[in-house]
Amino acid sequence: MNITLDPVFAAAIERELMSLGTARSRLRRRQRRVRLAAFGGGSLALVGALTGAAIISGLPGETSVTPFDETVSGSYTGTATVDLGPVPAGADRVILDVTCREGGTIEVPTNAGAGQARPGSVFWTCSDPIREKSTTRIEDGLLPSSGATTITITADAGTPWTVVARYGSSVTTSWGVNARGETYGIPNDNGVPDLIAAQATNGEVGYTRLSEQSFEGEGYVKVYKSDGETQIGWFPIGDPATLGDPPAFDE
Known part of the structure; x- marks a missing residue:
């Protein structure tokens, strides 16, 4: 397991991921996603687009993407x-590096994400200071339909x-299964595991339990080892700067 991102910047990226699909997000998805304290599925691709670096690798359920040469x-x-030309055998996505330097909104169609039956899209505003003059990588671009060779960027x-x-x-690797029968790892095209990978405020990498996450409001949720019992930290739902210090726990 390899963590390569500064913890302070990682926290900012976590908050960006948490705001996907809301007015706060600078890079947003046009498909409903559950509010997950996780680095996974389509979100992992967005982390790469925003930072140019991997945050966590080697987690159960991880999707590894291999680009074709042409x-x-x-x-x-x-x-x-x-x-794009004819779809080669074995292709299941389009990888795009998009750069826009001025103007309004740009939108790229994407494959369906975790738990989604229909394709979605990623969109952002080119004049946003964070996106301006930068290249955004989309690793789950929508594959052309059968017999087609094109993708439309709006x-x-x-x-x-x-x-x-x-x-x-x-x-995509398989999720792990602990002694309690709970799946753990990161969301992917197969759905969402019971325990979702997250990095705690103390830097520890573990898992949050989906059933313990509040989908309304803000606060802290427990981060466990993969056993789903041993707490190793807390993950913030919301902005840590306004939440205050996380509760104490027995380490």
Whole structure:
């Protein structure tokens, strides 16, 4: 297991992930996601897009993405259709590096995420200071439908952008199962495990129990070892700067 991100920056990324699909998020998903204290599934791809670095690797349920060699690139203004060529055998996604330097919103279609029956999308505002002049990587771009070769990227009129795209394949590992019969790992296309990977405020990496998470309001939830019993820390639901110190616990 390898942690490569500064803890303070990691906390900011966690808050960004927690706000996906809300007005606070700078990089958002147009599909309903449960509020998870986790680095997983489509969220893990977004972490890579935001930081350029892996936060946690080697967790059960992790999806490893392998890009194909051939790339397609181009420069466009507004909504455009990108022809990727025939879908090669084994491809299950499109990997896109999108750069927009000015203008309005840009949206990229994505495969269905954890627990989602329909494809979704990722969208952001090009003029946002964090996104401006930066490249956003999407690793779960929607694969063209059967017999098709194109993907349509939606952008506001007058918004210039460039893209480098290629097909990719993925392999997802199995979730772990503890002695209580609970699954643990990260959300993926198969759904959400009982115990969801998270990094506690003290830097420990463990799991939060989905049934203990509140979907309304803010606070701290317990972080356990994979046994689902031994507490090793707390994970903040909300902004740690406004929540105060987490409760004490017996280490």
